[in-house]
Amino acid sequence: MNKVAAAVEPPRACTLPSDQDASGRSFGEEEIALLVEVVKSGTLISTKGEFVKRLERCFAELLGVKHAYACASGTAAVHLGVAAIDPEPGDEFVTSPITDMGALAPILYQGAIPVFADVDARTCNVTAETIAARLSDRTRAIIVTHLFGNPCEMDAILALSRERGIPVIEDAAQSFLTRYNGQFAGTLGAIGCFSLQQGKHMTTGEGGLVATNDDVLGRRMFLFINKAWGYGDAQPDHYFLALNYRMTELQAAFGCAQLSKLTAMVERRMATAGSLTRKLQGIPGIETPYASPRAVHTFWKYALRVDGSVIPGGAVGLAKLLSKQGIASAPRYIQKPAFMCEIFQKQRTFGASRFPFTLARPEVLDYSRERFPGTFAALEAVLVLPWNERYTEEHVECIAAAIRQAVKKIQEETR
Numbered sequence: 001m002n003k004v005a006a007a008v009e010p011p012r013a014c015t016l017p018s019d020q021d022a023s024g025r026s027f028g029e030e031e032i033a034l035l036v037e038v039v040k041s042g043t044l045i046s047t048k049g050e051f052v053k054r055l056e057r058c059f060a061e062l063l064g065v066k067h068a069y070a071c072a073s074g075t076a077a078v079h080l081g082v083a084a085i086d087p088e089p090g091d092e093f094v095t096s097p098i099t100d101m102g103a104l105a106p107i108l109y110q111g112a113i114p115v116f117a118d119v120d121a122r123t124c125n126v127t128a129e130t131i132a133a134r135l136s137d138r139t140r141a142i143i144v145t146h147l148f149g150n151p152c153e154m155d156a157i158l159a160l161s162r163e164r165g166i167p168v169i170e171d172a173a174q175s176f177l178t179r180y181n182g183q184f185a186g187t188l189g190a191i192g193c194f195s196l197q198q199g200k201h202m203t204t205g206e207g208g209l210v211a212t213n214d215d216v217l218g219r220r221m222f223l224f225i226n227k228a229w230g231y232g233d234a235q236p237d238h239y240f241l242a243l244n245y246r247m248t249e250l251q252a253a254f255g256c257a258q259l260s261k262l263t264a265m266v267e268r269r270m271a272t273a274g275s276l277t278r279k280l281q282g283i284p285g286i287e288t289p290y291a292s293p294r295a296v297h298t299f300w301k302y303a304l305r306v307d308g309s310v311i312p313g314g315a316v317g318l319a320k321l322l323s324k325q326g327i328a329s330a331p332r333y334i335q336k337p338a339f340m341c342e343i344f345q346k347q348r349t350f351g352a353s354r355f356p357f358t359l360a361r362p363e364v365l366d367y368s369r370e371r372f373p374g375t376f377a378a379l380e381a382v383l384v385l386p387w388n389e390r391y392t393e394e395h396v397e398c399i400a401a402a403i404r405q406a407v408k409k410i411q412e413e414t415r
Contacts, residue, residue, distance in 0.1 A: 074193065
């Protein structure tokens with residue numbers, strides 16, 4: 001092949017590992033051995049077994065916290081955090097509009113009101129400034145979401161929390177081993193919530209973990225997992241309304257094996273993400289992920305920003321061309337802010353009651369676009385690339401070449 005032909009040949013399609021199957025997951029003999037141990041024991045329930053307790057103990061030791069508890073899902077983890085705060089009906093939780101519904105439904109189930117703060121368009125994360133604009137005398141807690149493995153600017157948020165006497169719950173579902181000022185995400189606020197869903201840094205298929213240094217909050221979360229039954233108490237009872245959010249021994253055994261690999265898996269994600277960042281430098285209209293100098297970003301996903309004024313068609317147009325090279329991506333990450341979903345727009349909760357929206361202040365239910373400039377700007381520009389610990393330098397180069405060629409093609413076609 002001559003040099004001219006080589007110069008115009010399009011890059012070959014990428015075949016990337018997927019975290020939805022074995023190609024992008026680090027499952028092996030370690031998981032199998034522990035699963036066999038559980039099966040041979042015949043004990044699958046956490047109240048009688050040892051693996052859930054082992055996972056909780058090891059996770060607490062890794063994070064350096066007093067208490068960690070395993071539960072059925074990431075949604076359950078957030079529900080534990082909200083329930084531990086024990087809001088009164090109509091109390092408010094200030095949170096992010098760029099998040100999974102699993103981080104919002106628990107607020108409503110506890111009779112409280114999600115109050116949406118705007119986000120920083122560059123990181124898609126809430127800030128102390130946007131949170132402060134939504135606080136009221138009814139604010140019971142702040143929930144921060146460390147999106148994509150990139151922590152929020154926690155110094156200012158925690159200062160605001162202390163000033164107002166409002167606890168912070170960290171949604172660290174996407175942020176295992178993420179750090180801020182050297183401290184792990186999920187350990188900075190009052191409660192940290194983690195997800196073990198299929199595509200997270202470590203997984204048990206479904207599952208969750210919570211972490212806290214507060215004895216009272218820890219006790220309440222332990223009870224909430226167990227229908228508020230006081231296991232181990234001298235005279236146990238069902239102390240309050242709660243659910244069964246227990247994890248099985250099979251999940252926990254798998255989680256123990258995954259936890260032993262977590263540091264290495266996160267380091268591989270960070271190394272390949274760093275390589276892609278270097279390879280994308282200088283491409284017009286492409287902004288690589290920003291993280292604070294105080295942060296360690298652990299790259300659950302790799303979130304680019306695409307400047308539509310430089311790259312016609314923006315994130316959507318770029319995604320279409322990347323898909324032709326075998327690179328799946330998610331322009332906008334979520335198609336609309338959470339408050340635009342029917343659950344909020346039509347207040348569909350418990351039958352026709354609209355509860356707890358009936359208790360909300362009118363301004364809390366004002367979801368007009370002008371109140372969320374950062375949110376809409378963030379979703380307009382973001383292009384989320386899948387990422388996992390099985391990516392290699394060859395995969396990274398394939399992605400970088402595809403982005404370079406796609407941007408060049410878009411710009412040539414619009415001249």
